[in-house]
Amino acid sequence: MNSKKFILLFFLTSFCLQAQNYSQYVNPFIGTGGHGHTFPGAIVPFGMVQLSPDTRVDGSWDGCSGYHYSDSVIYGFSHTHLNGTGVSDYGDIMLMPTMGKPSLNNKDYSSKFSHKNEKATAGFYSVKLDKNNIDVRLTTTKRVGYHEYTFNNAGNANIILDLNHRDKLMEGEVKIIDDKTIEVFRRSEAWATNQYIYARIEFSKPMKISKKQVNGKDENNLFTGTKLALAFSTTVKKGEKINVKVAVSTTGYEGAGKNMLAEGKSIDFASIQKQAVADWDKELSKIEVKSSDKDKLTVFYTAMYHVFTQPNINMDVDGKYRGRDNKFYMANGFDYYSVFSLWDTFRGAHPLMSLIDRKRTADFVNTFIKQYEQGGKLPVWELASNETECMIGYHAVSVIADAMAKGITGFDYEKAFQASKNSAMLDIFGLNAYKQNNFISIDDEHESVSKTVEYAYDDWCIAQMAKILGKKEDYQYFMKRSQNWKNLYNPKNGFMQPRKNGNWYEPFEPREVNNNYTEGNSWHYSYSVQQDIPGLIAAHGGKEKFEQFIDAIFSAPDKTTGREQVDITGLIGQYAQGNEPSHHIAYLYNYVGKPEKTDAKIKFILDNYYKNAPDGLIGNEDCGQMSAWYILSSMGIYAVTPGLPEWQTTKPYFDEVKIHLEDGTTRTITKNTGREELKKLGFENAKSFKDFKYDELTATPVISAARIFDLNTKVEITALNPDDKIYFMTLDEGDANVRKMFTAYKGPFTITRTTQVAAYAERNGEKSSIVRANFNRRPNNWDITVNSTPTPQYTASGKLSLIDGINGDANWRKGEWLGYQGQTFEAIIDMKSPQQITQLSSTYLQDSRAWILIPKKVEYYVSNNGKDFILLKTVDNTLDPKDETAQVKEFSAEVLPTQARYVKVKAYHFGKLPEWHQGAGGDAYIFIDEISVK
Structure with a gap:
């Protein structure tokens, strides 16, 4: 492209932002149907109040936001809602006329x-309530919700305040200030286990308490309890309006009062609505797109609306906020936010913000730093000053590295780096094994593949920060860690495959959704090396082979196997647009010189998976990520590697796009804008920093043999790189105190006793981590018949796992347990000859939240012919099913010496989950591991 043409198509201009009427294209109903999990209520950009109707009170998955388009009943209008999450919470301070x-x-x-x-x-929502012919209109400021109720019939009007709405009320309080003013405190437990919210509610006319439900204090206009609801009543004429204003705060009544004074003085509903629209137009005008297709404009601007719905401002007007330690602080020089769905949003939503809202990006990072200082670590999935520990990785570091790489200022780079390094050096969620062994195996932690590859990307992000700050040793350390994905890359099939006991986990089916991946399967995670796509291409054997591997995900059968995973939607082959791990994959064609394939795939997704309809999102909105993908891709850009100040590109979707940046300049994109121009869009002046040399990781070898064997088994050790040398040692069961040395591996060898084998690989002086595998000679020659059918996901190593002498631990997701749903467990052990029995035991697991409950009772029988059994002992359960601690319980029975060949174990399942359980009505599981006979 010649320079004149470039100037015409892609130019910088000085621009004074004039807000256009782009709010007219916003359709808040997009995503309220299907599995979008959005809500339609009144909000302003990043507002603390999300005032919306609630049609769901059951905590169901498609009711996560409180509203679903398929519903026909409204329970009330509450002031906090989550935008497109996969877990239910919020719905605080609910009013209903x-x-x-x-x-x-x-x-x-x-x-x-x-x-x-x-x-x-x-900024506006309205509805007619059919039961009493009441018209409801809602609008809002950042911290104050405005309600207008029109009673179309004369009579007794009520406004219900129900503090038991939706989640569990831990503490509630209502204070009557006067006949038009009340104060409310609510501390609740759901996804956020300790959420505080205060409110000041002002009615436009005097109201009297006409009914109450109180299980605590009820005196002097003060009501407290964990069951708390009040009805406020007055008489109204036909057509009379009652206006209600609700100011919220997380810090106390004083904060709610200050917020009301600052944002709740108006009595003019229309002027507040007009201001909300103006707030939206200001934000939406940052990107102007041209199209003759109104539906496309609606999809685009609603996508921006969804991205700007959260994170939410989480401080009072004076800057006071509740920190992660539940103490109070003042935000000086930045705004404090909440609701960080970082596993989702680091991929697209935050890179978009780094382009069009650098100041707010700095505020986010400052919030992260404060949460680290006050809570001990960077947020993972923070909600209402609670760390939910939902999802995986420590992706706050991606947001920080991206901001630093793109030259965003306004936060302390050194503090941000130290906070990031802290997250990477913890010993939680498999990180200890990851640091020691350079990968996570099934034996160490569930979702081992996903955690390994995502930790590796995050480590690369920390390395980029270290490079910017000139920290050579930190850079080298984290760059080496960022290569840990190589230990789970199976060169024989090209997939990221889990490892167990030193070997590849088999049987392996890349379409299988199981506990080795996070909301996905191997197809989704085998491209998750955003930090080193050239390295992944090389591992596959070059660009041509990697192109075939990208082709393969789109052409694979579009059905997953294994566990049903509701998040996996929008399948093109195994590519899942409805869930985040796939979001960068179509752009990988750019790396193999086939941008036309990227263009075709992106256009298909834009055309087919985003629509102007309630079910117009193909998966959960996930706090703006699903929409951010659309915004960026439609502009012709996407961040495959947040932390690099450049975009991957595709053909722009709209005729013209104008992006108005904070520095007062504008970037214009048309369908003819060249890829090189798009690549640095907005980051043309990003600095480059000196690279330091770092060591290449030597991948850890694989050890294969029968984990449980009768007489002997052959052990084979294989390097993942054919140029590696292998060194190994064995430690037999009988020589635990003998000091052994590693020796060069020459070839397969046979073991006849329970043995631990350790091995490492070496190339050019660089050693891999040491991998250890344990091979157990069977403690007996018994056989076992199981008369129950395990759930396919929970079969351990087969029925012999029940008598192999290896015990599973409380983390059942590692796969050592056999799981049976909705059925009593029964098994018969054949000891091959009569034995004297004095003790019988079997081991069970309880993880109530995961539907796994200890059996009601366990019966032990014996027989000499395998047909006629005598009951020896019954052991009853004593563990409370409401105890949510994941724990192992042994059902042991001492018996008088008894001669028998056969032992039957019968464990009676809990049955249907009771009403108090989130899965009420579903069938509970029995999880059993080891049966012992002595």
Whole structure:
């Protein structure tokens, strides 16, 4: 492209941002159907209040936001909601207008509604409640929700305040200030286990308490308890309006009062709505797209609306906020935020913000640093000043590295680096094994493949920070760690494959969704080397072979196997647009010189998986990531590697895009804009920093043999790189105190006793980590018949796992347990000849939240012919099913000396999950591991 043409197509201009009316294209109903998990209520950009109707109170997956388009009943209007998450929470400070005799039962105060009488626009929501013919209109500022209720019939009007709405109320308080003002405190438990919210509620006319439900204090206009609901009533004329303002705070009543004074003085609903629209237009005007297709404009601007829904401002107007340690702090020089879905948003939403909102990106990083200082580590999935520990990785470091690489200032780089390094050096979630062994195996931690590859990317991000700060040793250390993916890359098949007991885990099916991956399978994670795509290409044997591997994911059968995973949606072959691990894969064609294939795939996804309809999102919105992918891809760019100040590119989707940056300049993109121009879009002036040399990782060898054997087994050790030399040692069961040395491996060898084999590989003086494998000679020659059918995901190493002498631990996801759902477990052990028995035991697991419950009772029988069994002992369960601690319990029975050849174990399953359980009505599991006969 010649320079004149470039100047015409892609130019910098000085620009004074004039907000356009782009809010007209926002359709808040997009994503409220299907599995989008969005909500339609009134919000302003990044606001603390999300004022929206609740149609779901059961905590169901498709009700995570509190609303689903398929519903026809509204329970009330609450002030906090989550945007497209996969776990349910929020729905705080719920109000509901009714008429007639008040009731505090949600089946009575709820109302039918029709979508034809419902409207949602940017900053506004309205609906008619059919039961009592009440028109509801909602709008909001950052911290104050505005309600307008029009009672179309004369009579007794009620406003219900139910603090038991949706999640579990730990503490509740209502203080009556006067007949038009109340204060409310709610501490609740759901996904965020200790969430605080305070509110000041002001009615436009005097209201009297007409009904109450209180299980605590009830005196002097003060009500407390864990069951707390009140009805406030007055008489109304036909057509009369009652306005309600609700200011929220996480710090206390004083904070709610200050927020009300700052943002709740107006009595003009229309002016507040107008200001909300103006706030949206200001944000949405940062990117202007041109199209003759109104649906495309709606999809684009609703996507921006969803990205700007969160994180949410989480401080009072004076900067006071509740920290991660539940103490109070003042935010000086930055805004403090909450709701960081970082496993999702590091991929696209945060890179988008680094382009169009650098100041807010710095605020996010400052929030991270404060959460590290106050809570001990960077956020993983932070919600309402709680760390949920949801999802994997420590992806706050990606956001920080991306900001530093792109020259974003306004935060302390050194503090950010130290906080990031801290996350990488902890001993949680498999990190200890990862640091020692350079990968995580199934034996160490569940979701081992996903954690290994995502930790490796995060380590690369920390290395980039170290490079920027000139920290040579840190750079070298983390760059070496960033290569740990090589230990799970199987060169024989090209997949990231789990390892167990030193070997590859078999049987291996890349389509299988199981506990070795996070919300996915090997197809989804075998491309997750964002930090080193050239290295991944080389591992596959070059660009041509890697291109075939990318082709393969799109052409594979579009059905997964293994566990049903609701997050895996939008399948093209095994590519899943509905879940985040796939989001960068179509762009990998650029790395093999086939950008036309990237263009075709991206256009297909843009055309087919984003629509102007309630089910217009193909998967969970996930706090803006699903929409950020659309925004970036439609502009012709995407961040395959956040932490690099450059984009991967595709053909722009719109006729023209104007991006207005914070420095007052504008970038213009058309369909003819060249890829090289797009590659540095917005980061043309990003600095380059000196690279330091670092060591290449030598991959750890694989040890294969029968884990349990009868007489002997052959051990074979294989290097993952044919140029590596292998060294090994063995430690037999009988010579634990003998000091042994590693010797060169010459070829396969046979062992006849229980043995540990250790090995490492070496290339050019660089040693791999040491891998250890244990091979056990069977402690007996017994046989076992199991008369129950295990769930396919939970079969351990087969039925012999029940009598192999190897015990599973409380982390059942490692795969050592046999799991049986909805059935009583029964097994018969044949000891081959009569034995004297004095003790019988079997081991079970309880993880109530995962539907795994200890059996009601266990019976032990014996027989000499395998047909006629005598009951020797019954052991009853004493563990409370409500105990949510994951724990192992042995059911042991001492018996009088008894001669028998056969032992039967019968464990009675818990049955249906009770009402108090989140999975109420579902069938509980029995998890059993070891049966012992002495």
